Amino acid sequence: MDNPSDACRGELYIVGIGLHPKMLTLEALEAINKADSVYLETYTSPGVDEMTSFLEKIRFGEKITRLTRKDIEEQGAREIINKLRNGEKVCFLVYGDPFVATTHNALRLEALRLGCRVNYVPGISVYHYSISATGLFNYKFGPSVTVVYPRWGIKFTSPYMTINENLERGLHTFVFLDIDEKLGPMTPDIAAKLLLEASTEFEKRNLNENSVVLVLERMGGPNEKIYCEKLGGLPNKRWGAPPYSLVIPSKLHFMEKDVLLSIGLGCNKLF
């Protein structure tokens, strides 16, 4: 800020809205309610229909502006920053928790650099929710990975390597699946194929066709589903509606196993 009169007078709320309207926190509701403008980011999660209509009810029928990746990278951030400089309170809403995906740190940093007040309002993320829901122990998770669609002819092998290293250390891995604007949310069979293809290029294959994988569908929603499969069997399965994610478990503690057998479908055949 070169001139003090340029000082940012507005306030930015970067708000996690969880996975379903029932997961909205009091703090999130208050921020959405008192904001001058509300934007909903739609590119890091496919989201659920109930959410938009619920948010619009809180805003007394006002349409919520939905932002694609292109919007925010080309225009959206500029529009938001301008409103902040004009003294507006702006809400930027993100499914789950806003900073589990690293991408929204860019907006936070830009607003902070301009001297705007930035409030982080946490939300329940699919990552954190799923770990607790499955009964797997949080402290036994290594770094998570995202399996992405091949782009520019490149198949990315780093997710495979991280999973393999985690297994080496006895650690579970949470696996996010890519969302492409044209191809849509990646299904578990495509992720399994990509991981198995990558694995053939390496000598030590902790992850292979016989590895057990937990498939998670629509976590946090009223019809969420957790089931156990072998990685090699995924390419022949059919799926319910998105969103999806996977967990590659390492060796289980007996209590992790007991919870999984109680709540996950088909786990008794595999553990």
Next chain:
Amino acid sequence: MDNPSDACRGELYIVGIGLHPKMLTLEALEAINKADSVYLETYTSPGVDEMTSFLEKIRFGEKITRLTRKDIEEQGAREIINKLRNGEKVCFLVYGDPFVATTHNALRLEALRLGCRVNYVPGISVYHYSISATGLFNYKFGPSVTVVYPRWGIKFTSPYMTINENLERGLHTFVFLDIDEKLGPMTPDIAAKLLLEASTEFEKRNLNENSVVLVLERMGGPNEKIYCEKLGGLPNKRWGAPPYSLVIPSKLHFMEKDVLLSIGLGCNKLF
């Protein structure tokens, strides 16, 4: 269940209440509101005063039953299970998220085994909140650790080893600090001393006096504090009120560094 007439007719809600009343979700509020009995677990987190009074307001002035570790291990679980069998709706409230600490899976399992309906209501945990608040990237965290008070003359070295291995892989570590019924919540200086003592027993010392550590105080509350220190300097510092936790960062991405410099106290001297 030997006899079908013994079937569990009640419903157990294992509810994360977050770090501050503002983090309560709509789902948590509904469960607390409609339950026949409400128990608050007080031994995995020191909690905050505002929470109990807020919870009692929701229950129209009814006192919330607080459970110590001894209560739940000797009596509490039995009392809860009996109420469930009698057809009651019981809320078991936990600061943060109920399954980030592994201990509450025992209650979930016992209720599931008896055929009770068990609902997991997620909450914002200090672990997940802190990672997002600091701007560090979620996918760069290795397994977390808990530094515990020496007990039965044993000093536990496994947290040190996990941190060391994480640093080896370029991963950050979230460090929970023990809470003892008599000694209270462990302060960062004691944790630093224990980690440094453990480190002297090993040859390769990725973690040492010069390692940077983030000290986190009262995260999620109105006067939370994030600051950067050297691990060797912690034993001479003074602290604000609990609760505390630590993060041992590995090599930072430039964006992680930028956010930390914007929000963490004293980080500009150390990075």
